[in-house]
Amino acid sequence: MAATNSSQSEYVTIVSGDGFEFVIPRSTACVSGTIRRMLEPSSKFSEALTGRCVLENISGVVLEKVCEYFCYNQRNKNQTNVPDMDIPPELCLELLMAADYLDT
Amino acid sequence: MLKVYLLALHSALTDFLASNNISAAQIQEDHQRRVREAETQEINEGNSNSQDDRESEENASESPEQKKKRKRKETATLAKIKQSKEFARRKSRRVGEPDDDDEFIARELMYEKSRPLPGQLEHCEVCGKRFTVTPYSKTGPNGGLLCAKCSKEVANDDKKAKAKKRGPRTGRRQNQSNLLDGLAQQGALSLAEMCTKKVADNINDIEEFGDLPSQLLHRLSQILSKRRALTPRTLNLFLRPDLESIDIYDAAKLEADDFQKIFTFMPTLRHVNLRFAGQMKDGVLEYMLDRDLKIKHLHLDSANLVSDSHWQRLFQKLGPQLESLKLSNLDSSFDDETVGTMSRYCTGLRRLKLKYCWKMGNGSLQAISDLTSLEHLSLSFVQDMDAEKLLELISGVGSNLRTLSLQGFPNADDRLLDAIHTSCQNLTKLRFSGNVVCTDKGFSSMFTGWSNCPLEYVDLSSTRDVDNSNPDGPTEATGLASEGLVALMNHSGFRIQRLDISSCRHVSRAAFEEIFADGKIYPQLKELDVSFHTIMDDYLVGCIFRCCPELKKMIAFACFNVRDAQVPNGVALIGGLKAQNTIIVESTV
Numbered sequence: 001m002a003a004t005n006s007s008q009s010e011y012v013t014i015v016s017g018d019g020f021e022f023v024i025p026r027s028t029a030c031v032s033g034t035i036r037r038m039l040e041p042s043s044k045f046s047e048a049l050t051g052r053c054v055l056e057n058i059s060g061v062v063l064e065k066v067c068e069y070f071c072y073n074q075r076n077k078n079q080t081n082v083p084d085m086d087i088p089p090e091l092c093l094e095l096l097m098a099a100d101y102l103d104t
Numbered sequence: 105m106l107k108v109y110l111l112a113l114h115s116a117l118t119d120f121l122a123s124n125n126i127s128a129a130q131i132q133e134d135h136q137r138r139v140r141e142a143e144t145q146e147i148n149e150g151n152s153n154s155q156d157d158r159e160s161e162e163n164a165s166e167s168p169e170q171k172k173k174r175k176r177k178e179t180a181t182l183a184k185i186k187q188s189k190e191f192a193r194r195k196s197r198r199v200g201e202p203d204d205d206d207e208f209i210a211r212e213l214m215y216e217k218s219r220p221l222p223g224q225l226e227h228c229e230v231c232g233k234r235f236t237v238t239p240y241s242k243t244g245p246n247g248g249l250l251c252a253k254c255s256k257e258v259a260n261d262d263k264k265a266k267a268k269k270r271g272p273r274t275g276r277r278q279n280q281s282n283l284l285d286g287l288a289q290q291g292a293l294s295l296a297e298m299c300t301k302k303v304a305d306n307i308n309d310i311e312e313f314g315d316l317p318s319q320l321l322h323r324l325s326q327i328l329s330k331r332r333a334l335t336p337r338t339l340n341l342f343l344r345p346d347l348e349s350i351d352i353y354d355a356a357k358l359e360a361d362d363f364q365k366i367f368t369f370m371p372t373l374r375h376v377n378l379r380f381a382g383q384m385k386d387g388v389l390e391y392m393l394d395r396d397l398k399i400k401h402l403h404l405d406s407a408n409l410v411s412d413s414h415w416q417r418l419f420q421k422l423g424p425q426l427e428s429l430k431l432s433n434l435d436s437s438f439d440d441e442t443v444g445t446m447s448r449y450c451t452g453l454r455r456l457k458l459k460y461c462w463k464m465g466n467g468s469l470q471a472i473s474d475l476t477s478l479e480h481l482s483l484s485f486v487q488d489m490d491a492e493k494l495l496e497l498i499s500g501v502g503s504n505l506r507t508l509s510l511q512g513f514p515n516a517d518d519r520l521l522d523a524i525h526t527s528c529q530n531l532t533k534l535r536f537s538g539n540v541v542c543t544d545k546g547f548s549s550m551f552t553g554w555s556n557c558p559l560e561y562v563d564l565s566s567t568r569d570v571d572n573s574n575p576d577g578p579t580e581a582t583g584l585a586s587e588g589l590v591a592l593m594n595h596s597g598f599r600i601q602r603l604d605i606s607s608c609r610h611v612s613r614a615a616f617e618e619i620f621a622d623g624k625i626y627p628q629l630k631e632l633d634v635s636f637h638t639i640m641d642d643y644l645v646g647c648i649f650r651c652c653p654e655l656k657k658m659i660a661f662a663c664f665n666v667r668d669a670q671v672p673n674g675v676a677l678i679g680g681l682k683a684q685n686t687i688i689v690e691s692t693v
Contacts, residue, residue, distance in 0.1 A: 069295045076292045089306040096299035100317055104295040
């Protein structure tokens with residue numbers, strides 16, 4: 001019962017390694033291939049059942065930027081001439097690792 | 105006269121003071137003592153709040169009535185300030201902060217208003233130094249005034265912040281640049297790509313990459329190479345003992361020591377790719393051979409300082425383990441004898457690419473014919489070759505080949521196409537460009553009834569007759585023309601992904617209309633180059649777009665009749681006459 005509810009819910013929760021939680025729309029989170037596969041209902045992963053993805057290896061600061069990117073990606077869908085998102089230089093290496101892990 | 109008078113006065117004053125028990129020296133000393141005291145007090149108080157000073161000064165010498173009057177005045181001023189616009193603005197800015205109290209803000213404003221006028225002395229709010237107030241003195245973070253030096257710093261910070269706010273913009277120029285690179289994709293870049301670029305922007309601030317996966321390192325190396333930023337310093341970031349591959353696309357700034365360092369730090373190397381390796385010398389090669397490396401894939405470009413004897417030593421030592429060998433731009437060494445040594449020792453080679461090696465001649469072709477394990481062969485010769493030797497090569501190694509690329513064999517004739525037709529059954533990629541002899545008939549009979557699987561990558565560009573005295577070309581079409589192209593598309597159209605037929609000047613309009621007729625679909629075709637086909641026009645381009653749903657990039661330089669083609673979303677039309685128009689079409693569709 002809970003499973004069917006959560007698979008229909010519009011929002012998912014993404015949790016960083018240090019405990020920060022980000023509640024974002026499901027479609028936005030699915031910009032990331034990794035999260036999309038986690039949330040795939042047919043997978044029966046616990047993430048898919050609860051609508052909650054814990055990303056142990058990503059810190060809150062980085063995950064916040066990642067979520068910002070998800071929204072940025074959604075906003076600029078099917079648009080040409082998209083300006084680059086502003087990425088603080090001190091974050092870019094960590095963010096790169098996260099992006100690689102999340103397949104975005 | 106005056107002096108005498110003064111002297112008299114002086115003595116009179118001294119006498120008077122002395123009679124009252126006062127000495128001039130004593131006065132002087134007292135004055136200096138007071139000044140000293142004041143100074144030490146200043147230092148002790150240092151950054152104490154200037155507001156307190158003011159209040160205590162004011163409170164020190166006033167009677168109760170004066171105090172009452174002052175308080176009344178102050179409340180009136182505060183009330184007035186609370187009505188002002190400046191107050192509202194400041195309050196809205198401070199909401200949520202610990203100091204958003206009305207009273208506090210109003211007081212702050214009041215003291216700010218009563219700040220010293222130009223010409224007066226004041227203590228700087230930041231550094232505490234005494235300075236003369238000028239009309240240009242800036243206000244500090246707490247409302248006090250700043251000295252000239254601190255004012256300048258604040259102004260500089262402001263400027264920087266403004267420049268940052270503007271942010272990156274992609275203008276029309278960037279748009280065109282992307283289009284020429286074939287990038288017409290929509291939506292945002294991937295986060296990884298964006299971060300990789302950002303890392304490349306800040307490469308000089310980076311100490312190490314950590315455990316970045318090798319495909320990201322590869323991409324970084326590409327970007328840095330393109331920006332010519334791969335220096336000995338940045339090379340260090342790529343030297344990781346746990347990795348088995350290194351790709352440096354621009355090693356032009358590296359010295360012999362740096363190449364040695366690569367082989368020192370990465371003992372498990374299997375895949376070596378060094379382009380523009382101009383400083384790769386015999387010594388480096390010797391060092392590499394001494395290290396007993398397990399290199400399987402070797403790709404060196406412009407390693408011109410390596411002598412033939414060392415190339416031969418390399419093949420003797422590493423030859424048996426090499427699976428792929430790619431060498432290019434060698435002009436001072438690498439002759440037929442060296443190629444002979446290569447084919448003797450590198451018996452397990454599956455991939456061979458030799459391009460622009462100036463000394464290679466017919467002997468090399470013969471030597472390569474012995475490498476029967478080859479699956480991928482790419483040759484580009486500078487010298488003229490015997491057509492017979494090339495035929496021998498194809499019949500020798502053709503049966504296993506999956507990709508074949510032949511450039512710079514201008515004199516090969518239809519017999520070569522026939523040899524490819526009979527020998528090759530497993531080709532997926534075929535490049536045969538720059539030939540001036542093979543005829544349209546030869547091409548069409550090669551593609552007709554060919555047992556080879558459909559090709560995915562075909563480049564038959566610049567196969568045409570070049571004779572300046574006969575600009576219209578011979579009556580019997582030379583190079584790939586109508587018949588050949590139709591036969592090619594019938595054979596491979598279903599699987600073809602990339603097709604380059606630029607400068608094949610004899611393809612007729614009827615042939616294009618037949619190939620891209622209504623109802624025909626080329627489901628995988630992603631890249632098409634039809635440059636210098638002057639019969640190409642808006643109608644034909646429209647037909648092409650209709651028949652190729654997956655098309656991403658179409659190159660059409662010098663197609664002067666392509667004027668107002670409607671370019672579908674996500675397709676890069678490169679070289680069209682009116683580049684600006686295509687953008688407008690793209691953005692409005």
